Amino acid sequence: MNMKFSPSALEFYPAQWLDAYKKAGTLPNDIIDVAYGDYETFALQSPPKGKMLGVNDDGLPAWVDAPAPPPMPVSEHRQNAFDWIDATADRIRASDRSVGQYLNAEYQLVAQALIDYRNNPEGEVPDAIRSYAAAEGLAIDAAAQQIAEAAARVQELLQAVRRIRLAGKAAIRDAGDDANFMETARPYIDQLNKIPTGS
Structure with a gap:
């Protein structure tokens, strides 16, 4: 399956559904091609402890450090x-x-x-x-x-x-x-x- 990824939305989009997203007005304008393996790793698996989905320097999906929770009041x-x-x-x-x-x-x-x-x-x-x-x-x-x-x-x-x-x-x-x-x-x-x- 051909997958697309939006670095700004941090979402994956199957290529065959792009028209539907466009018609709904929900397709970001920064989608890029990604390997299906990236989709399997970053969309179908839970992030490692202390990590979250983000992007690397090339704008590709990557696990990045999750921000520390805000201090308790x-x-x-x-x-x-x-x-x-x-x-x-x-x-x-x-x-x-x-x-x-x-x-x-x-x-x-x-x-x-x-x-x-x-x-x-x-x-x-x-x-x-x-x-x-x-x-x-x-x-x-x-x-x-x-x-x-x-x-x-x-x-x-x-x-x-x-x-x-x-x-x-x-x-x-x-x-x-x-x-x-x-x-x-x-x-x-x-x-x-x-x-x-x-x-």
Whole structure:
């Protein structure tokens, strides 16, 4: 197959389709003859790493150095560090299992049941406490005590995570634009990772 090449468009054109390109007004005016092997090399194969299709000094297709990607904006670097701290904080919070099966929405239900039970110990035992006691093979008072201890641990964990997360984000926010934001975040990440959880 006879192939043509446009150095300006960096495109290959089969010779038998030139009339169609001309009629469509899409045929560059600088097309040249090239070997079919050039088409196979430069149009049908991926460029080597760090290279892109260009032209050599003779205007023929050639692999040339690809330009370096533009530098990431400072705001994006800063946001990446924020995201790292937030993701670590989320992971630490999610890893806590100190309240057993009672996490998230279930934990809120149990925590409220504990308050209700403590406010009215002579009344009906809330189902959330009764079911936890049955599941763990505990007396009602022992189950309530475990839930209370777990709730205290959860509150301590959440407060510690929040304190470190906000301090880390403040440090990143206040760092100069030339700072390495990931290194600024690292001490806070390390602190988060050292928080003991009930997992």
